[in-house]
Amino acid sequence: MFGGGNMNGMMKQMQKMQKDMQSDQAALEATEFVGVAPDDMVKLTFTGDRKLHDVVIDEKIVDPDDVDTLQDMVLVAINDAMKKIDDTTASTTNGKYTKGLSF
Structure with a gap:
């Protein structure tokens, strides 16, 4: 009456889509993103799950009399990585997964 075969096909497609989404999410979370400040003075490495894994600060930027510049560079690198x-x-x-869907 309601096209049970069509419903089964749709359920299988939805299950495949869910599995594909989970796979894509896991791959994204394992991907590394490097945020950089100008002239690569600060480099921060995050994974797609937004966990910080590495911080590299060029010694030329470390000036005890100018901590503000270092702090600004770290912020720029963080924001760069988050945008990526x-x-x-x-x-x-x-x-x-939402292409072509209307809500």
């Missing part, structure tokens, strides 16, 4: 993660997340998962 957000952009990759949007293009990898969000658009891929």
Whole structure:
């Protein structure tokens, strides 16, 4: 009456999509993103799950009399990495699975 075969096919497609989404999310979380400040003075490495894994600070930027510059460079590098993660997340998962859907 309601096309049970069609419903089964749709359920299988949804299960496959869910499995693909989980796989894409796991790959994204394992991907490394490097945020950098100008002239690569500060480099921060995050994974897609937004965990910080490495901090590299060029010794030329370390000046005890100018801590503010170092702090600014760290903020720039963090924001750079977060933007890269957000952009990759949007293009990898969000658009891929919602394309063509209307809500």
